[in-house]
Amino acid sequence: MKIQESGENYLETILLLEMRNGTVRAVDIANELGYSKPSVTRAMGVLKKAGYVDQESYGTIRLTDAGRKRANEVYGRHVLIKEFLMTILSLDAVTAETDACRIEHIVSPLTVERMREVLREKR
Structure with a gap:
Protein backbone atom coordinates (compact mmCIF):
# COMPACT_ATOMS: atom_id res chain seq x y z
CA MET A 1 0.00 0.00 0.00
CA LYS A 69 12.26 -0.44 6.83
CA ARG A 70 10.17 2.40 5.40
CA ALA A 71 10.91 4.73 8.34
CA ASN A 72 14.66 4.08 8.00
CA GLU A 73 14.48 4.81 4.26
CA VAL A 74 12.73 8.12 4.86
CA TYR A 75 15.05 9.10 7.69
CA GLY A 76 18.10 8.11 5.64
CA ARG A 77 16.97 10.33 2.77
CA HIS A 78 16.32 13.15 5.22
CA VAL A 79 19.80 12.96 6.75
CA LEU A 80 21.46 12.72 3.32
CA ILE A 81 19.51 15.64 1.87
CA LYS A 82 20.16 17.83 4.91
CA GLU A 83 23.88 17.08 4.72
CA PHE A 84 23.87 17.78 0.97
CA LEU A 85 22.12 21.11 1.44
CA MET A 86 24.52 22.18 4.17
CA THR A 87 27.73 20.87 2.60
CA ILE A 88 27.21 21.49 -1.10
CA LEU A 89 24.84 24.46 -1.05
CA SER A 90 26.13 25.99 2.22
CA LEU A 91 22.66 26.36 3.71
CA ASP A 92 22.29 26.94 7.43
CA ALA A 93 21.12 24.00 9.56
CA VAL A 94 17.60 25.38 10.13
CA THR A 95 16.91 25.98 6.43
CA ALA A 96 18.49 22.65 5.46
CA GLU A 97 16.34 20.82 8.04
CA THR A 98 13.14 22.48 6.86
CA ASP A 99 13.87 21.85 3.19
CA ALA A 100 15.02 18.26 3.78
CA CYS A 101 11.70 17.51 5.51
CA ARG A 102 9.84 18.36 2.31
CA ILE A 103 12.29 17.13 -0.31
CA GLU A 104 12.67 13.67 1.26
CA HIS A 105 9.16 12.72 0.14
CA ILE A 106 9.40 13.68 -3.53
CA VAL A 107 13.01 13.12 -4.55
CA SER A 108 13.73 10.27 -6.97
CA PRO A 109 16.05 7.39 -6.07
CA LEU A 110 18.35 8.52 -8.88
CA THR A 111 18.67 12.00 -7.38
CA VAL A 112 19.33 10.53 -3.92
CA GLU A 113 22.10 8.35 -5.33
CA ARG A 114 23.65 11.29 -7.18
CA MET A 115 23.56 13.40 -3.99
CA ARG A 116 25.32 10.54 -2.19
CA GLU A 117 27.99 10.41 -4.92
CA VAL A 118 28.57 14.17 -4.85
CA LEU A 119 28.97 14.11 -1.06
CA ARG A 120 31.46 11.22 -1.32
CA GLU A 121 33.47 13.19 -3.88
CA LYS A 122 33.43 16.25 -1.61
CA ARG A 123 34.83 14.34 1.38
Missing part, protein backbone atom coordinates in the same frame (compact mmCIF):
# COMPACT_ATOMS: atom_id res chain seq x y z
CA LYS A 2 1.35 3.40 -0.98
CA ILE A 3 1.40 5.96 1.80
CA GLN A 4 1.51 9.70 1.38
CA GLU A 5 3.95 12.28 2.73
CA SER A 6 2.05 12.54 6.02
CA GLY A 7 2.28 8.78 6.53
CA GLU A 8 6.02 8.89 5.93
CA ASN A 9 6.30 11.75 8.43
CA TYR A 10 4.47 9.67 11.03
CA LEU A 11 6.74 6.66 10.43
CA GLU A 12 9.86 8.80 10.68
CA THR A 13 8.57 10.44 13.86
CA ILE A 14 7.79 7.07 15.44
CA LEU A 15 11.31 5.89 14.61
CA LEU A 16 12.92 9.00 16.12
CA LEU A 17 10.73 8.92 19.25
CA GLU A 18 11.51 5.23 19.69
CA MET A 19 15.26 5.95 19.46
CA ARG A 20 14.94 8.81 21.94
CA ASN A 21 12.37 7.41 24.42
CA GLY A 22 12.29 3.65 23.89
CA THR A 23 8.50 3.50 23.62
CA VAL A 24 6.00 5.55 21.65
CA ARG A 25 2.41 6.48 22.41
CA ALA A 26 -0.07 8.46 20.32
CA VAL A 27 0.25 11.41 22.70
CA ASP A 28 4.03 11.44 22.13
CA ILE A 29 3.50 11.68 18.37
CA ALA A 30 0.85 14.38 18.79
CA ASN A 31 3.18 16.44 20.98
CA GLU A 32 6.16 15.98 18.66
CA LEU A 33 4.28 16.96 15.50
CA GLY A 34 1.88 19.48 17.03
CA TYR A 35 -1.17 17.48 15.86
CA SER A 36 -4.31 16.62 17.76
CA LYS A 37 -4.50 13.18 19.36
CA PRO A 38 -7.58 12.23 17.25
CA SER A 39 -5.59 13.05 14.08
CA VAL A 40 -2.77 10.79 15.24
CA THR A 41 -5.23 8.03 16.13
CA ARG A 42 -6.74 8.18 12.62
CA ALA A 43 -3.29 8.08 11.04
CA MET A 44 -2.26 5.10 13.16
CA GLY A 45 -5.34 3.28 11.89
CA VAL A 46 -4.25 3.88 8.30
CA LEU A 47 -0.66 2.82 9.03
CA LYS A 48 -1.86 -0.26 10.91
CA LYS A 49 -4.09 -1.26 8.00
CA ALA A 50 -1.10 -0.81 5.65
CA GLY A 51 0.99 -3.10 7.87
CA TYR A 52 3.45 -0.46 9.06
CA VAL A 53 2.57 -0.27 12.77
CA ASP A 54 1.13 -2.37 15.56
CA GLN A 55 -0.65 -0.74 18.45
CA GLU A 56 -2.10 -2.10 21.62
CA SER A 57 -5.52 -0.65 22.35
CA TYR A 58 -4.71 2.93 23.44
CA GLY A 59 -1.16 1.82 24.17
CA THR A 60 2.32 1.52 22.81
CA ILE A 61 2.88 1.97 19.08
CA ARG A 62 5.50 -0.22 17.44
CA LEU A 63 6.85 -0.25 13.91
CA THR A 64 6.46 -3.54 12.09
CA ASP A 65 9.42 -4.83 10.08
CA ALA A 66 7.92 -3.17 6.99
CA GLY A 67 7.28 0.05 8.93
CA ARG A 68 10.81 0.12 10.32
Whole structure:
Protein backbone atom coordinates (compact mmCIF):
# COMPACT_ATOMS: atom_id res chain seq x y z
CA MET A 1 0.00 0.00 0.00
CA LYS A 2 1.35 3.40 -0.98
CA ILE A 3 1.40 5.96 1.80
CA GLN A 4 1.51 9.70 1.38
CA GLU A 5 3.95 12.28 2.73
CA SER A 6 2.05 12.54 6.02
CA GLY A 7 2.28 8.78 6.53
CA GLU A 8 6.02 8.89 5.93
CA ASN A 9 6.30 11.75 8.43
CA TYR A 10 4.47 9.67 11.03
CA LEU A 11 6.74 6.66 10.43
CA GLU A 12 9.86 8.80 10.68
CA THR A 13 8.57 10.44 13.86
CA ILE A 14 7.79 7.07 15.44
CA LEU A 15 11.31 5.89 14.61
CA LEU A 16 12.92 9.00 16.12
CA LEU A 17 10.73 8.92 19.25
CA GLU A 18 11.51 5.23 19.69
CA MET A 19 15.26 5.95 19.46
CA ARG A 20 14.94 8.81 21.94
CA ASN A 21 12.37 7.41 24.42
CA GLY A 22 12.29 3.65 23.89
CA THR A 23 8.50 3.50 23.62
CA VAL A 24 6.00 5.55 21.65
CA ARG A 25 2.41 6.48 22.41
CA ALA A 26 -0.07 8.46 20.32
CA VAL A 27 0.25 11.41 22.70
CA ASP A 28 4.03 11.44 22.13
CA ILE A 29 3.50 11.68 18.37
CA ALA A 30 0.85 14.38 18.79
CA ASN A 31 3.18 16.44 20.98
CA GLU A 32 6.16 15.98 18.66
CA LEU A 33 4.28 16.96 15.50
CA GLY A 34 1.88 19.48 17.03
CA TYR A 35 -1.17 17.48 15.86
CA SER A 36 -4.31 16.62 17.76
CA LYS A 37 -4.50 13.18 19.36
CA PRO A 38 -7.58 12.23 17.25
CA SER A 39 -5.59 13.05 14.08
CA VAL A 40 -2.77 10.79 15.24
CA THR A 41 -5.23 8.03 16.13
CA ARG A 42 -6.74 8.18 12.62
CA ALA A 43 -3.29 8.08 11.04
CA MET A 44 -2.26 5.10 13.16
CA GLY A 45 -5.34 3.28 11.89
CA VAL A 46 -4.25 3.88 8.30
CA LEU A 47 -0.66 2.82 9.03
CA LYS A 48 -1.86 -0.26 10.91
CA LYS A 49 -4.09 -1.26 8.00
CA ALA A 50 -1.10 -0.81 5.65
CA GLY A 51 0.99 -3.10 7.87
CA TYR A 52 3.45 -0.46 9.06
CA VAL A 53 2.57 -0.27 12.77
CA ASP A 54 1.13 -2.37 15.56
CA GLN A 55 -0.65 -0.74 18.45
CA GLU A 56 -2.10 -2.10 21.62
CA SER A 57 -5.52 -0.65 22.35
CA TYR A 58 -4.71 2.93 23.44
CA GLY A 59 -1.16 1.82 24.17
CA THR A 60 2.32 1.52 22.81
CA ILE A 61 2.88 1.97 19.08
CA ARG A 62 5.50 -0.22 17.44
CA LEU A 63 6.85 -0.25 13.91
CA THR A 64 6.46 -3.54 12.09
CA ASP A 65 9.42 -4.83 10.08
CA ALA A 66 7.92 -3.17 6.99
CA GLY A 67 7.28 0.05 8.93
CA ARG A 68 10.81 0.12 10.32
CA LYS A 69 12.26 -0.44 6.83
CA ARG A 70 10.17 2.40 5.40
CA ALA A 71 10.91 4.73 8.34
CA ASN A 72 14.66 4.08 8.00
CA GLU A 73 14.48 4.81 4.26
CA VAL A 74 12.73 8.12 4.86
CA TYR A 75 15.05 9.10 7.69
CA GLY A 76 18.10 8.11 5.64
CA ARG A 77 16.97 10.33 2.77
CA HIS A 78 16.32 13.15 5.22
CA VAL A 79 19.80 12.96 6.75
CA LEU A 80 21.46 12.72 3.32
CA ILE A 81 19.51 15.64 1.87
CA LYS A 82 20.16 17.83 4.91
CA GLU A 83 23.88 17.08 4.72
CA PHE A 84 23.87 17.78 0.97
CA LEU A 85 22.12 21.11 1.44
CA MET A 86 24.52 22.18 4.17
CA THR A 87 27.73 20.87 2.60
CA ILE A 88 27.21 21.49 -1.10
CA LEU A 89 24.84 24.46 -1.05
CA SER A 90 26.13 25.99 2.22
CA LEU A 91 22.66 26.36 3.71
CA ASP A 92 22.29 26.94 7.43
CA ALA A 93 21.12 24.00 9.56
CA VAL A 94 17.60 25.38 10.13
CA THR A 95 16.91 25.98 6.43
CA ALA A 96 18.49 22.65 5.46
CA GLU A 97 16.34 20.82 8.04
CA THR A 98 13.14 22.48 6.86
CA ASP A 99 13.87 21.85 3.19
CA ALA A 100 15.02 18.26 3.78
CA CYS A 101 11.70 17.51 5.51
CA ARG A 102 9.84 18.36 2.31
CA ILE A 103 12.29 17.13 -0.31
CA GLU A 104 12.67 13.67 1.26
CA HIS A 105 9.16 12.72 0.14
CA ILE A 106 9.40 13.68 -3.53
CA VAL A 107 13.01 13.12 -4.55
CA SER A 108 13.73 10.27 -6.97
CA PRO A 109 16.05 7.39 -6.07
CA LEU A 110 18.35 8.52 -8.88
CA THR A 111 18.67 12.00 -7.38
CA VAL A 112 19.33 10.53 -3.92
CA GLU A 113 22.10 8.35 -5.33
CA ARG A 114 23.65 11.29 -7.18
CA MET A 115 23.56 13.40 -3.99
CA ARG A 116 25.32 10.54 -2.19
CA GLU A 117 27.99 10.41 -4.92
CA VAL A 118 28.57 14.17 -4.85
CA LEU A 119 28.97 14.11 -1.06
CA ARG A 120 31.46 11.22 -1.32
CA GLU A 121 33.47 13.19 -3.88
CA LYS A 122 33.43 16.25 -1.61
CA ARG A 123 34.83 14.34 1.38
